[in-house]
Structure formats: C-alpha cells, structure tokens
Amino acid sequence: MESFKSTSIVESLSRLYNVLFPTYPTASASATPLNLGILGAAAIAPTAVINPAKRIPDKFRVYSVAARDPARAKEYAKKHGIIRTHESYEELINDPDIHAVYIPLPNGLHYEWAMKCIDAGKPVLVEKPVASNADQAAKLFDYARSKNALVTEAFHWYFYPAAAKIKEFINDTENFGEIIGFDGSLTMRLKGIESDIRASYSLAGGSLMDMGCYPISWMRYFFDEEPISAKPLRFIPFEKDSKIEFFTEIEYAFASNPKKKAVIKCGLQTPWKEWCKIGLLPFAVIRGTKKQLTYTMPMFGNYFHNIAVKDLSTGKTQNFQMYPPGREVWGTYEFQLESFHTAITQGKVEKMYPTEDSVNNMRAVDMAYAALDLPRRE
Ligand SMILES: NC(=O)C1=CN([C@@H]2O[C@H](COP(=O)(O)OP(=O)(O)OC[C@H]3O[C@@H](n4cnc5c(N)ncnc54)[C@H](OP(=O)(O)O)[C@@H]3O)[C@@H](O)[C@H]2O)C=CC1
Numbered sequence: 001m002e003s004f005k006s007t008s009i010v011e012s013l014s015r016l017y018n019v020l021f022p023t024y025p026t027a028s029a030s031a032t033p034l035n036l037g038i039l040g041a042a043a044i045a046p047t048a049v050i051n052p053a054k055r056i057p058d059k060f061r062v063y064s065v066a067a068r069d070p071a072r073a074k075e076y077a078k079k080h081g082i083i084r085t086h087e088s089y090e091e092l093i094n095d096p097d098i099h100a101v102y103i104p105l106p107n108g109l110h111y112e113w114a115m116k117c118i119d120a121g122k123p124v125l126v127e128k129p130v131a132s133n134a135d136q137a138a139k140l141f142d143y144a145r146s147k148n149a150l151v152t153e154a155f156h157w158y159f160y161p162a163a164a165k166i167k168e169f170i171n172d173t174e175n176f177g178e179i180i181g182f183d184g185s186l187t188m189r190l191k192g193i194e195s196d197i198r199a200s201y202s203l204a205g206g207s208l209m210d211m212g213c214y215p216i217s218w219m220r221y222f223f224d225e226e227p228i229s230a231k232p233l234r235f236i237p238f239e240k241d242s243k244i245e246f247f248t249e250i251e252y253a254f255a256s257n258p259k260k261k262a263v264i265k266c267g268l269q270t271p272w273k274e275w276c277k278i279g280l281l282p283f284a285v286i287r288g289t290k291k292q293l294t295y296t297m298p299m300f301g302n303y304f305h306n307i308a309v310k311d312l313s314t315g316k317t318q319n320f321q322m323y324p325p326g327r328e329v330w331g332t333y334e335f336q337l338e339s340f341h342t343a344i345t346q347g348k349v350e351k352m353y354p355t356e357d358s359v360n361n362m363r364a365v366d367m368a369y370a371a372l373d374l375p376r377r378e
Pocket residue numbers: 039040041042043044045048066067068069072103104105106107109127128129154156197203210
C-alpha cells in the first residue's frame with residue numbers, strides 16, 4: 001500500500017498535458033541504438049513503438065518499415081520520420097542492418113512472420129495475440145527456444161509498474177483475504193468494423209482475440225491460476241460472419257475453489273446499452289474475501305488510472321494511483337520497449353511477458369471459443 005498514493009488534480013493535469021504534448025530527449029552523441037524494423041504500415045505502430053522509441057533514443061531508433069505496397073511504406077515512413085523503407089517484409093527481416101523486428105500484422109499472420117524472424121536471426125516483438133491459437137503459440141516458442149531466439153508478445157500492460165504492485169498487494173492474504181473472483185472488461189465500438197482486420201475470421205479476428213485476450217491475461221496474472229472450464233454468458237455475432245463475435249461475455253471456473261469465478265466482457269461493437277452499464281474504460285476487479293480491488297485503465301495508465309480498494313468489513317473505499325516516480329508520462333508501451341531492449345542487449349528475457357503465459361492465454365481464448373461453439377482461429 002505504501003507505493004500507492006493519491007494524485008492531486010494539479011499533478012494529474014500537468015501529467016496529462018505532458019502525455020498529450022510530449023517533448024522527447026535527443027540521443028547522446030555516443031549512442032548506438034538498435035535499428036527496429038516494422039512489418040506493415042499499421043495503425044498501432046506509432047503508439048506502440050514509434051513514439052515510445054523517441055523516449056529512449058539511445059536504445060532504439062525506428063529504422064525501417066515495409067508494407068505490401070512499397071509506396072505506402074514510403075508515405076508512412078515520411079509521416080512518422082522513419083529513416084528508410086524496404087520493398088517487402090522478407091527484405092526487411094533479412095537486412096543485416098535491422099537489429100530487431102516489431103510485428104503489428106493481422107493476428108492470423110503473427111505466427112508465420114515470427115517464425116520467419118527466427119529464421120532470419122532477428123529478435124521479435126509480436127503484437128497480441130501472439131498467434132491464432134495455443135498450439136501455434138506453443139510451436140512458435142518451442143522453435144524459438146531451439147534456435148535460442150527472442151520472440152515475445154506485446155502485452156504492454158504487463159510492463160506498467162502498477163500491475164506488479166497490485167499483484168503484491170492482493171497476494172497478502174492476511175490483508176486481502178482469499179482471492180475468489182474477477183471481473184474484467186475491454187470494450188469498444190470500432191468505426192468501419194466491417195472492413196477491419198478484427199472482423200475477418202481468416203485473419204484470426206474476433207472480439208476475444210482482439211479485446212478479450214487482455215482481460216483474460218489480467219485474470220490469469222492476478223489469479224496465478226489457469227481456468228479449467230468456460231461457460232458462455234452472452235455472444236453477439238457479426239451478421240456477415242457468425243464465426244466473429246462482436247460482443248462476448250464468458251465465465252471461467254477454477255480448480256482451486258468451485259466458487260471462484262471470473263467474468264470477462266469484450267466487445268468490438270459493444271451494444272450501447274451494455275456500455276452504459278459497464279462503462280467505457282477497461283477495468284480489472286479482483287475480489288478477495290476481505291477486500292476488493294478495482295484497477296481502472298490497466299492499459300494507457302499514463303493518461304489516467306485508478307486503483308480503488310474497498311474494505312468489505314467497513315464498506316469504505318480508498319482510491320490510489322501509481323504513476324512511476326520520474327517516469328509519470330511513460331505509458332505501458334515505453335516500459336515494454338525498454339524491457340525489449342534489455343532482453344536483447346543483456347539477455348534478460350525474464351523481463352519480457354512470460355512465454356508460458358502467452359501460450360496459456362491462448363489456451364484460455366481457445367477454451368472460450370470452444371464453449372461458444374465457435375471454431376478456433378487458425
Ligand atoms: N498493443 C496494442 O495496444 C494494440 C495492438 N494491436 C494489434 O496490432 C495488430 C495490428 O492492428 P492495427 O494496427 O490496428 O491494424 P492495421 O490494419 O492498421 O494494420 C495491420 C497491418 O497488417 C498489414 N497486412 C498484411 N497483410 C494483411 C492483410 N491480408 N489484410 C490486412 N492487413 C494486412 C497491413 O500492412 P501493409 O501496410 O503492409 O499493407 C496493415 O498495415 C493486431 O494484431 C492487433 O491485435 C492493435 C491495436 C492496439
């Protein structure tokens with residue numbers, strides 16, 4: 001609890017200003033940053049790596065991007081200040097000047113291109129979910145191990161210091177009680193969803209794949225236990241492809257306690273009514289027998305986050321924040337990228353999202369699809 005504190009409005013506004021209007025440090029003269037290459041002129045790359053790299057210019061520089069259409073790559077590179085482009089994904093990963101690769105391709109292409117990066121001898125940060133299903137994820141990491149290669153999933157929330165502090169807090173059984181429940185939610189209403197990669201079964205889309213994988217990963221992280229079964233509570237299919245869910249609600253059960261349950265809500269096209277009930281912001285609620293903790297904004301926490309601890313015996317709630325001292329403006333992505341650098345340069349792979357968690361997370365996603373009677377993503 002000592003590491004949790006309340007943030008004043010002035011602190012919050014000043015931090016928010018600096019997050020929205022960032023100033024970046026310049027690289028030191030002696031710096032030898034790693035050259036990062038991006039596969040695909042993807043919408044997420046500026047948030048996930050291009051801007052975060054500007055905060056750590058001694059460690060990374062975004063060196064190149066490749067797109068299916070080379071002209072698109074050139075335009076994207078110009079817009080984002082990327083040094084050069086490659087004519088194809090293949091050419092980029094095989095260039096000796098590229099030291100590491102980031103894969104923000106559609107989910108269904110993660111496995112294929114991560115395997116190719118291993119063969120090209122490149123450490124690779126793969127967007128979530130790391131593969132289309134658990135078998136693929138297991139194969140990918142087995143292959144990476146056999147080649148002593150670094151392949152890691154971009155579950156950026158994991159790197160925000162508040163997550164580990166919360167875990168420490170809830171694991172103090174004397175204070176928190178036994179952990180018996182979880183509610184996690186990540187929902188949105190995406191514009192242009194019909195033509196989005198998330199609505200394509202052949203690209204391994206779906207709301208569990210895109211959004212649900214986050215609250216599932218929070219559940220597994222805070223519970224430190226794998227679910228044994230999943231029960232579908234609600235499912236709204238995409239009218240043009242019933243294999244794609246636009247909104248899903250799933251309940252998981254656990255072996256340690258038949259009463260222990262976790263409810264996950266995720267939506268690509270969340271019904272307005274549901275949004276009014278659950279709110280727009282992502283959250284993870286961990287229920288103990290003595291206390292209940294609500295972590296609002298486990299991702300994008302540098303804009304704002306809140307940790308509400310309710311004492312179940314008094315009914316009183318205290319609210320805290322945990323902006324990392326000296327790095328208040330850093331988001332999940334900056335911490336993730338810095339860890340990726342440490343893993344590459346110092347071999348500290350334990351800094352990255354654990355590979356067994358990547359596989360088990362996909363197992364929980366596969367389990368949910370089976371429970372919904374929907375085909376696993378391939
Ligand atoms: N960490 C995070 O916070 C977030 C992660 N993501 C993840 O990042 C990945 C990309 O998401 P996002 O950036 O929103 O998606 P985009 O559609 O913007 O980008 C996907 C890229 O994949 C390339 N691509 C290659 N083959 C295909 C194909 N057959 N169909 C469509 N695109 C193709 C395109 O690159 P090209 O330029 O070569 O045409 C495109 O730029 C997903 O895995 C998603 O889960 C997404 C959002 C947030």
